[in-house]
Amino acid sequence: MAPVIVETPDEALVGVPDGATVLIGGFGNAGQPFALIDALRRGGARDLVVVNNNAGNGNHGIAALIAAGRVRKVICSFPRQKDSWVFDGLYRAGQIELELVPQGTLAERIRAAGAGIGGFYTPTGVGTLLAEGKEHRTIDGREYVLETALRADLALIKAYRADRAGNLVYRKTARNFGPVMATAATVTVAQVAEIVDVGGIDPESVVTPGIYVDRLVATDLGPEQLAESLVKAEATR
Amino acid sequence: MAPVIVETPDEALVGVPDGATVLIGGFGNAGQPFALIDALRRGGARDLVVVNNNAGNGNHGIAALIAAGRVRKVICSFPRQKDSWVFDGLYRAGQIELELVPQGTLAERIRAAGAGIGGFYTPTGVGTLLAEGKEHRTIDGREYVLETALRADLALIKAYRADRAGNLVYRKTARNFGPVMATAATVTVAQVAEIVDVGGIDPESVVTPGIYVDRLVATDLGPEQLAESLVKAEATR
Amino acid sequence: MTISASTEAPLDRRALAARLAADIPRGSYVNLGIGQPTTVAEFLPADAEVVLHTENGMLGMGPEARGDDIDDDLVNAGKIHVTEMPGASYFHHADSFAMIRGGHLDVCVLGAFQVSVRGDLANWHTGDVDAIPAVGGAMDLAHGAENVYVMMTLFDRTGAAKLVEECTYPLTGLACVRRVYTDHAVFEIRDTGVAVLETFGCTVAQLQGRLAMPLIPA
Amino acid sequence: MTISASTEAPLDRRALAARLAADIPRGSYVNLGIGQPTTVAEFLPADAEVVLHTENGMLGMGPEARGDDIDDDLVNAGKIHVTEMPGASYFHHADSFAMIRGGHLDVCVLGAFQVSVRGDLANWHTGDVDAIPAVGGAMDLAHGAENVYVMMTLFDRTGAAKLVEECTYPLTGLACVRRVYTDHAVFEIRDTGVAVLETFGCTVAQLQGRLAMPLIPA
Numbered sequence: 044m045a046p047v048i049v050e051t052p053d054e055a056l057v058g059v060p061d062g063a064t065v066l067i068g069g070f071g072n073a074g075q076p077f078a079l080i081d082a083l084r085r086g087g088a089r090d091l092v093v094v095n096n097n098a099g100n101g102n103h104g105i106a107a108l109i110a111a112g113r114v115r116k117v118i119c120s121f122p123r124q125k126d127s128w129v130f131d132g133l134y135r136a137g138q139i140e141l142e143l144v145p146q147g148t149l150a151e152r153i154r155a156a157g158a159g160i161g162g163f164y165t166p167t168g169v170g171t172l173l174a175e176g177k178e179h180r181t182i183d184g185r186e187y188v189l190e191t192a193l194r195a196d197l198a199l200i201k202a203y204r205a206d207r208a209g210n211l212v213y214r215k216t217a218r219n220f221g222p223v224m225a226t227a228a229t230v231t232v233a234q235v236a237e238i239v240d241v242g243g244i245d246p247e248s249v250v251t252p253g254i255y256v257d258r259l260v261a262t263d264l265g266p267e268q269l270a271e272s273l274v275k276a277e278a279t280r
Numbered sequence: 281m282a283p284v285i286v287e288t289p290d291e292a293l294v295g296v297p298d299g300a301t302v303l304i305g306g307f308g309n310a311g312q313p314f315a316l317i318d319a320l321r322r323g324g325a326r327d328l329v330v331v332n333n334n335a336g337n338g339n340h341g342i343a344a345l346i347a348a349g350r351v352r353k354v355i356c357s358f359p360r361q362k363d364s365w366v367f368d369g370l371y372r373a374g375q376i377e378l379e380l381v382p383q384g385t386l387a388e389r390i391r392a393a394g395a396g397i398g399g400f401y402t403p404t405g406v407g408t409l410l411a412e413g414k415e416h417r418t419i420d421g422r423e424y425v426l427e428t429a430l431r432a433d434l435a436l437i438k439a440y441r442a443d444r445a446g447n448l449v450y451r452k453t454a455r456n457f458g459p460v461m462a463t464a465a466t467v468t469v470a471q472v473a474e475i476v477d478v479g480g481i482d483p484e485s486v487v488t489p490g491i492y493v494d495r496l497v498a499t500d501l502g503p504e505q506l507a508e509s510l511v512k513a514e515a516t517r
Numbered sequence: 518m519t520i521s522a523s524t525e526a527p528l529d530r531r532a533l534a535a536r537l538a539a540d541i542p543r544g545s546y547v548n549l550g551i552g553q554p555t556t557v558a559e560f561l562p563a564d565a566e567v568v569l570h571t572e573n574g575m576l577g578m579g580p581e582a583r584g585d586d587i588d589d590d591l592v593n594a595g596k597i598h599v600t601e602m603p604g605a606s607y608f609h610h611a612d613s614f615a616m617i618r619g620g621h622l623d624v625c626v627l628g629a630f631q632v633s634v635r636g637d638l639a640n641w642h643t644g645d646v647d648a649i650p651a652v653g654g655a656m657d658l659a660h661g662a663e664n665v666y667v668m669m670t671l672f673d674r675t676g677a678a679k680l681v682e683e684c685t686y687p688l689t690g691l692a693c694v695r696r697v698y699t700d701h702a703v704f705e706i707r708d709t710g711v712a713v714l715e716t717f718g719c720t721v722a723q724l725q726g727r728l729a730m731p732l733i734p735a
Numbered sequence: 736m737t738i739s740a741s742t743e744a745p746l747d748r749r750a751l752a753a754r755l756a757a758d759i760p761r762g763s764y765v766n767l768g769i770g771q772p773t774t775v776a777e778f779l780p781a782d783a784e785v786v787l788h789t790e791n792g793m794l795g796m797g798p799e800a801r802g803d804d805i806d807d808d809l810v811n812a813g814k815i816h817v818t819e820m821p822g823a824s825y826f827h828h829a830d831s832f833a834m835i836r837g838g839h840l841d842v843c844v845l846g847a848f849q850v851s852v853r854g855d856l857a858n859w860h861t862g863d864v865d866a867i868p869a870v871g872g873a874m875d876l877a878h879g880a881e882n883v884y885v886m887m888t889l890f891d892r893t894g895a896a897k898l899v900e901e902c903t904y905p906l907t908g909l910a911c912v913r914r915v916y917t918d919h920a921v922f923e924i925r926d927t928g929v930a931v932l933e934t935f936g937c938t939v940a941q942l943q944g945r946l947a948m949p950l951i952p953a
Contacts, residue, residue, distance in 0.1 A: 044544040070791045071814035123869035147832030147875035154829040159618030161401035161419035167874045170909035182398035208604035216791050217808040222827040241604040248485040249606035252576050254546050254621050281762040307573045308596035360651035384614030384657035391611040396836030404656045407691035445822035453573050454590035459609040478822040486824035489794050491764050491839050
């Protein structure tokens, strides 16, 4: 089905169940779907498992979701940052779980889920703490470790432009995890700067084909509008 | 290194050793690098292992390479076609080996080689002749079969346009195996319709980044010129 | 509950294609196999918004190309020249089969030599020792959608049923077929057995006389 | 053969970056790790045609962005705003790490806590039980190129050598480091042991006095 185009991020996030595993795009601020993350927080779902490269920065976005007590576990490659105090505090207090995955393995596990691959042998991590307890295997003289697909209930991604068929293009390094995450969830929601008519994106340049996109919302918030929406969101909690 | 840009397909195919495994792009005629295949034949390398979706059609391209006795083994998904008489005859005579691989597994094995993945578990083929003798494994309640990476010495692909940095874009369904094959060979040679200056391809639309391309040749042959070149090639054999 | 035949005679190929097309939900993403399944596209209503996938790297495939529309760079899985619909996209072979294997398509329609009562599919190899085996994308497509539909004649030229207790031809996939659309009836593969959804020019009792497995009237 | 020091004093950070930059062949595809390795870019000659990779999905990364060039959608692996060079390309994270893991880069330059005589690398975790572990792309990059170069001070703040017989910190990768560029010397990890390619402000004999493994003068 072509994606459902909704008016607001909150409509796009209706029906997220407690306990859902949620892939969230972005690397730093680039490609991070802040409007959708805020709507997820406002939606109230609990016991979430969040998959992102990081574990939240400052007091906004994923950090705000964690601060609101909605996240049971974070699966990421790099939780520790200079402004990851929300996660850091809860982790040290034993109130949030962490599954640490090398960045390339994280991306490949998500791709595998979307591509119907059950597991794969990667050289990354062989001989390290992060491969302990995992099956090792030598193939053609090289040692590999087995990693399995990482599927999710929901993917929240940010793209640049969509057409009404759900085809997406991204902008620069904001592309990052979006295209693989879009393939690996039961429901994929994309936040985009603009939605154009079918025919408005060159078929050769489509990065995410519309088949992977279930819900679409145009939300072109600048930093100031974003800050304002966050303040409002806090007030209504 | 940026790719070496050569004037003729023959220069692009210098130094192919006997016994080389060669990935050849194309699905039917679309995306098939005929100029490079012809140059490979003229180059004289023997005992080649050819990887393509098919096993040659008519008397040209891969069929001509096979007819010239240069191919020891074909790895493909669909050898049998109404005009695959060259392969068919040699196969029935026991003079050429065949490794039959489901089409999606073929693409994924090539991708795995390019991506440093040693092997992967796929549901494709479970319970069939093509999975016999291969390791099976149940992951999350689903049965999979283990397939391994398929690496090559040489990849011959056809793209539409290249820039001098080796970035490639393709045209329509002629894209097919080209982008994955480009990643999986020690030397990748691309035949393109035109080579433009750096800056002439939008960075957002690059399909094959230049890092994967070693040699580049512009060869925009229409069907008539192609037929003529074939005749000439036959004459010089 | 019993069902009566919805037509007086078995369906011909085109009527069967039309019958199957009627079961494809609006807006579906669909892969139509090479050969007879390809004809289903002709019977999809213009407003059905069905998006066709071809495994050689395209979503949004249009009808067969004619005349000036023929482009050697634009073919379908059967290597027939096709056209491009608005909203189309192109991708490489690994991405295309990731889409298939990942189960993202809604419907795959495939031809078959045999389908078993458990939904096992045989459609790639006759098992003939002289045959050159060729599999193409069949094994991938067999697991490529929640709804794998087979389209075939119910009986082969010798009169032998192609819906069988156990496939005798080499398998393409295990327990993958959901429905079987034939000239004589539409069958659904269920955990409880083979259900008959509709018959054409015959009764369930008549079908039962020619098929080895117990049929469940739907 | 003995080698004499090529400088009178140990190298400072910038001189070390310049020294490493001089060893990167023209036209290489290079990933520079977060932190000190990033500074190597400043010392690549303008005509070196080195193409920089950043693991968050780009080839052809340019210098840090300033003023109007800052674009929130264009950052490097350290999340610093950068620019785009002509001939750049963007790709998603799985494709970017396929490029790394597949060994397509010519050189990766990484920082390190410790490197062992066999080229084992420790650069992601101090092992401190209170530390929150974070690995990022380090384990992928450790195997991401034929030439993995480490750039570090040879001794830590306590004076302990960081080039060791066995790493005591948790490993990032086994036998992956080819060369170690330090303020006191450049080392090459060989099957036969650790070779000293060049010293800065010291002799090989002086180095040997402070390092546990036998050093091979190159």
